[in-house]
Amino acid sequence: MATITGNRISLSPREMPSRWYNVEADLPFKVPPMMSPSGYPVTRRDLEPLFPRQVIEHELNSESRTFNIPKEVRQAYLHWRPTPMFRAHALEKELGTPAKLFYKVEGGSPSGSYESNTAIPQAFYTKKVGAKGIVSGGAGGVWISAMGHAASLFGLTSRIYSVRKVNSEDAWGDAYGRVWGVDVQPSPSENTRFGRLEFKKKGSDSGSIATALAEAYEEATLNPDVKFAIPTLMGSTLIHQTVVGLEAQRQLAAIDKTPDYVIGSIGAGSHFGGLIAPFVPTRLQGRDTRFVAVEEASTPSLTRGVYAQESADAAGLMPQVPMYTLGREYSPPGVLAGAMRYHGVAPIVSALYKEQHINAVAHGQIESYSAGLMFTRSEGIILSPHAMYTVKEVIEQALRSKLSGREETILFTVTPSVTSESTPYDLLLDGVLNDERPEEASLKKSLARFIGRN
Amino acid sequence: MATITGNRISLSPREMPSRWYNVEADLPFKVPPMMSPSGYPVTRRDLEPLFPRQVIEHELNSESRTFNIPKEVRQAYLHWRPTPMFRAHALEKELGTPAKLFYKVEGGSPSGSYESNTAIPQAFYTKKVGAKGIVSGGAGGVWISAMGHAASLFGLTSRIYSVRKVNSEDAWGDAYGRVWGVDVQPSPSENTRFGRLEFKKKGSDSGSIATALAEAYEEATLNPDVKFAIPTLMGSTLIHQTVVGLEAQRQLAAIDKTPDYVIGSIGAGSHFGGLIAPFVPTRLQGRDTRFVAVEEASTPSLTRGVYAQESADAAGLMPQVPMYTLGREYSPPGVLAGAMRYHGVAPIVSALYKEQHINAVAHGQIESYSAGLMFTRSEGIILSPHAMYTVKEVIEQALRSKLSGREETILFTVTPSVTSESTPYDLLLDGVLNDERPEEASLKKSLARFIGRN
Numbered sequence: 001m002a003t004i005t006g007n008r009i010s011l012s013p014r015e016m017p018s019r020w021y022n023v024e025a026d027l028p029f030k031v032p033p034m035m036s037p038s039g040y041p042v043t044r045r046d047l048e049p050l051f052p053r054q055v056i057e058h059e060l061n062s063e064s065r066t067f068n069i070p071k072e073v074r075q076a077y078l079h080w081r082p083t084p085m086f087r088a089h090a091l092e093k094e095l096g097t098p099a100k101l102f103y104k105v106e107g108g109s110p111s112g113s114y115e116s117n118t119a120i121p122q123a124f125y126t127k128k129v130g131a132k133g134i135v136s137g138g139a140g141g142v143w144i145s146a147m148g149h150a151a152s153l154f155g156l157t158s159r160i161y162s163v164r165k166v167n168s169e170d171a172w173g174d175a176y177g178r179v180w181g182v183d184v185q186p187s188p189s190e191n192t193r194f195g196r197l198e199f200k201k202k203g204s205d206s207g208s209i210a211t212a213l214a215e216a217y218e219e220a221t222l223n224p225d226v227k228f229a230i231p232t233l234m235g236s237t238l239i240h241q242t243v244v245g246l247e248a249q250r251q252l253a254a255i256d257k258t259p260d261y262v263i264g265s266i267g268a269g270s271h272f273g274g275l276i277a278p279f280v281p282t283r284l285q286g287r288d289t290r291f292v293a294v295e296e297a298s299t300p301s302l303t304r305g306v307y308a309q310e311s312a313d314a315a316g317l318m319p320q321v322p323m324y325t326l327g328r329e330y331s332p333p334g335v336l337a338g339a340m341r342y343h344g345v346a347p348i349v350s351a352l353y354k355e356q357h358i359n360a361v362a363h364g365q366i367e368s369y370s371a372g373l374m375f376t377r378s379e380g381i382i383l384s385p386h387a388m389y390t391v392k393e394v395i396e397q398a399l400r401s402k403l404s405g406r407e408e409t410i411l412f413t414v415t416p417s418v419t420s421e422s423t424p425y426d427l428l429l430d431g432v433l434n435d436e437r438p439e440e441a442s443l444k445k446s447l448a449r450f451i452g453r454n
Numbered sequence: 455m456a457t458i459t460g461n462r463i464s465l466s467p468r469e470m471p472s473r474w475y476n477v478e479a480d481l482p483f484k485v486p487p488m489m490s491p492s493g494y495p496v497t498r499r500d501l502e503p504l505f506p507r508q509v510i511e512h513e514l515n516s517e518s519r520t521f522n523i524p525k526e527v528r529q530a531y532l533h534w535r536p537t538p539m540f541r542a543h544a545l546e547k548e549l550g551t552p553a554k555l556f557y558k559v560e561g562g563s564p565s566g567s568y569e570s571n572t573a574i575p576q577a578f579y580t581k582k583v584g585a586k587g588i589v590s591g592g593a594g595g596v597w598i599s600a601m602g603h604a605a606s607l608f609g610l611t612s613r614i615y616s617v618r619k620v621n622s623e624d625a626w627g628d629a630y631g632r633v634w635g636v637d638v639q640p641s642p643s644e645n646t647r648f649g650r651l652e653f654k655k656k657g658s659d660s661g662s663i664a665t666a667l668a669e670a671y672e673e674a675t676l677n678p679d680v681k682f683a684i685p686t687l688m689g690s691t692l693i694h695q696t697v698v699g700l701e702a703q704r705q706l707a708a709i710d711k712t713p714d715y716v717i718g719s720i721g722a723g724s725h726f727g728g729l730i731a732p733f734v735p736t737r738l739q740g741r742d743t744r745f746v747a748v749e750e751a752s753t754p755s756l757t758r759g760v761y762a763q764e765s766a767d768a769a770g771l772m773p774q775v776p777m778y779t780l781g782r783e784y785s786p787p788g789v790l791a792g793a794m795r796y797h798g799v800a801p802i803v804s805a806l807y808k809e810q811h812i813n814a815v816a817h818g819q820i821e822s823y824s825a826g827l828m829f830t831r832s833e834g835i836i837l838s839p840h841a842m843y844t845v846k847e848v849i850e851q852a853l854r855s856k857l858s859g860r861e862e863t864i865l866f867t868v869t870p871s872v873t874s875e876s877t878p879y880d881l882l883l884d885g886v887l888n889d890e891r892p893e894e895a896s897l898k899k900s901l902a903r904f905i906g907r908n
Binding site for chain 1: 457459460461462464466467468528529530532533538540561562564566599603606607630633634635751752754758759760762764779780781783784786787789790797816818819820821823824826827830831834835836837838839842870871877878879881882887888889890891892897900901902903904905
């Protein structure tokens with residue numbers, strides 16, 4: 001049973017979920033299928049050259065309600081899971097709200113982020129089908145660190161195309177790549193046909209997650225030794241993230257609560273999807289749980305995009321995904337919350353939004369960081385940029401609860417700050433590290449006062 | 455009871471220690487007293503203007519075996535404690551050693567470091583005696599973050615003198631100060647008489663922890679509204695760190711082990727002291743537990759210093775501390791492990807070393823970082839610089855166990871990497887953050903393919 005101690009609700013390691021949840025099996029409507037670039041619903045056979053069998057199973061099986069989490073993956077999860085849940089008493093007090101705010105701290109993983117929740121099973125299954133390595137694309141240090149760690153855990157090589165310019169020169173995350181031995185390619189790169197085209201046409205700063213994914217996908221289609229991995233968007237990644245929602249559900253159940261609001265920031269939305277998924281059936285049964293997706297105002301896929309079949313990558317190589325999108329060529333401005341800069345939203349999240357089971361709002365970085373600073377100073381956790389958008393909306397909702405006087409229960413997750421600019425290993429790997437040992441003479445000088453007395 | 459799951463040994467929040475341990479009460483020899491600058495053993499009265507009453511009690515009371523951890527402090531500890539313990543199976547396998555390696559992950563606190571273990575009680579007691587703020591000195595971002603968080607938790611102001619130059623321009627840690635609202639002063643500063651003297655005599659790069667402490671101490675003696683806080687060295691800080699050793703002891707006991715080796719890197723040595731303290735009585739009773747302190751080769755206080763009464767600070771304002779020291783004017787070269795650059799070692803650790811209960815070794819940064827990278831790639835945790843020195847010695851010992859064929863049990867702690875160079879809040883606080891929302895026209899262009907179909 002969960003332990004409640006002060007503001008904290010803990011699960012013991014034995015209470016970590018042993019099965020992921022597949023919300024599609026419980027939906028009263030059908031999530032439209034992905035379509036091949038040539039226009040028919042994708043099949044196992046289309047995906048097999050690219051993904052491990054079990055990932056395809058998670059992707060295409062909409063019947064099974066749960067999937068077993070393999071022992072090896074559970075063992076790796078145990079390095080930081082189950083994550084603790086806290087009641088944000090200090091923030092509630094600061095806001096004067098009757099709302100009850102509960103957050104899980106999704107840090108502590110090898111990458112410092114929830115992205116390890118899906119990187120680890122993807123690497124495990126890749127190993128299991130006998131491939132030698134992983135190729136992927138993403139938006140910087142966190143995914144590189146998550147995927148690099150997962151690949152090294154199972155003895156796989158890894159190459160990651162990473163958006164060259166997010167906000168700083170270093171954002172493409174070479175530093176974390178070097179820690180884990182990842183071959184990090186700033187995208188657009190000269191490595192792939194599509195990368196060279198983009199580079200030539202739009203310059204080195206034209207990177208986006210969609211471009212990075214296109215490069216990785218292109219490479220994976222040409223190399224039978226590697227499998228393609230993806231940080232978010234797919235049904236499989238969302239399923240892997242349900243470990244978060246399932247833990248949250250058990251933790252809230254321990255104090256006899258179900259959430260009135262579940263709030264989360266979204267890029268493509270897998271983490272948010274995994275958080276809300278276990279609470280969807282209760283909503284479908286009639287309880288008015290509100291799910292609120294928070295977008296970066298510069299990439300407003302749900303709030304200003306269209307629902308369409310659009311490619312997951314910028315080159316149009318990958319399957320067409322039924323989702324809310326800004327179009328795969330949309331090139332958002334650089335913000336620190338790099339993972340929020342993706343042109344589309346996961347099909348399941350998009351379908352739930354279309355069926356009006358999810359609300360969406362967009363916030364800018366100034367208001368979000370200001371809200372983040374308030375949370376940090378009350379609750380004592382320095383936040384990652386994307387967590388600040390979540391917190392912005394949580395505070396908004398807590399203030400609305402104050403106006404209405406309702407004691408609503410609000411659930412969210414936060415991830416602590418991770419910087420990807422450098423690691424202590426960089427100097428070592430650059431060969432510029434020196435060792436200095438004091439000269440005997442200099443020690444003698446400093447110890448002169450004591451000499452004769454010892 | 456502790457839970458054992460795979461490689462992990464967990465304590466439930468209810469098993470977190472409720473009392474700190476005071477090893478001095480169990481020692482068969484006397485730790486010599488601190489002396490006032492004018493030459494007599496310091497008394498409560500000497501310290502009262504500077505420290506909260508309860509900190510002085512922890513410092514001077516060598517009779518009580520334990521001290522109660524106040525409820526408010528326990529509540530704050532619960533944000534990340536008890537910390538998990540892992541068996542380093544992957545590293546053992548890589549080394550081919552019969553030794554059993556157990557490490558606690560001392561991350562997850564608001565500062566990402568064990569320094570919060572003492573910052574929180576110091577801030578709590580400061581509040582309790584009615585002071586308005588805290589002034590302290592230290593070596594960069596981690597202590598600033600730990601002390602800043604603790605001060606803000608109890609509504610205190612905080613000013614921290616921080617070594618201006620450790621290895622990079624930014625190492626003095628302004629970034630984390632801004633997060634918590636700390637007034638961070640790069641030391642040597644123009645704020646204090648001693649700082650101005652140092653600045654004039656030796657230049658802005660002459661900083662050291664001892665200089666930073668001198669500045670803070672000078673300010674605390676002149677301002678009755680603030681109390682002085684210190685990251686390490688004192689008996690009180692070591693006592694606060696015993697929460698780590700006590701947890702470790704319970705975790706190992708759950709699998710029926712006591713350590714043959716306890717290994718830890720040291721600056722002034724409070725964390726190491728707190729880790730080993732609970733295991734000292736067993737050694738005094740005859741079990742051959744080896745405690746190994748690892749120094750940065752450029753600051754070899756135990757391995758190359760002298761045992762003497764030396765001031766804790768560079769100006770000689772603070773009491774004379776009976777310790778192994780390189781002399782308070784020793785100015786070590788810059789290394790990333792800033793907290794290891796202190797001229798002396800905690801009196802209790804020094805006394806244990808003098809009585810031959812502790813061994814000491816010194817390692818350089820190149821060998822330590824290389825060992826750190828090996829640990830990181832096997833165990834999946836990106837380490838803080840000082841943890842890499844610990845790991846270097848752990849690997850050395852594991853290889854010696856391999857030669858001897860002995861299945862020795864080795865205990866150590868690691869802290870994950872924390873960078874102090876910037877935080878996401880910096881841009882906000884600098885007022886240079888922009889919000890960009892896409893123009894309708896640009897969205898239309900990107901969505902052109904879908905228009906008419908939606």
